Amino acid sequence: MQGNRRTKKTLWRWRSNPLRRRDDVLEAWVVLAVWAVIAVGGTLAGVVTARAAGDVLDRQRAQRTPVSAVLLADTPKATSKSYRSVADVRWTGRDGSTRTGKALVGSGKKAGTTLTLWADAQGHLVAAPPSSSEAAVEAGSLGAAAALAATGVICGAGRVARWRLDRRRIAQWSREWELVGPRWSHKTR
Helix, strand or coil: CCCCCCCCCCCCCCCCCCCCCHHHHHHHHHHHHHHHHHHHHHHHHHHHHHHHHHHHHHHHHHHCEEEEEEECCCCCCCCCCCCEEEEEEEEECCCCCEEEEEEEEECCCCCCCEEEEEECCCCCEECCCCCHHHHHHHHHHHHHHHHHHHHHHHHHHHHHHHHHHHHHHHHHHHHHHHHHHHHHCCCCC
């Protein structure tokens, strides 16, 4: 005798089987659809998001230009809580007009110090654009986050569908037991 050997049936839900229910086949299709949508939809969401983020960051690098600004007042010395402070600066815009504004600069700078700041197309001071490597990392991170979010939503929808199928099967078993159960409940003397 060969003993207890368990045989594994692959794709058992699609095989002809007298115990196979319609819900079993439906559940198999739900699982297959979830994995297919995860593979395609998650990848597509990640790639589209990464490209869109990369385009936005490329546009920022193209639109933002460095400007030479002069510090108008001394900044306080660095403390344990702060090594940068907000200070008044003056710079010349693209159109040649002199502008003033506030910028975050290093602590302990003297008035008249020349700083390199960044301005947008309208001449407003903005944060420095990310370098190409920083932009690539940020775009990749956003793409991965979008792929994971899409995967989570798809898995959740698949789980809800399978839960509903389970509830339906339990209700079917309950109805069938109401028919069969009384036949088994007789007592012998």
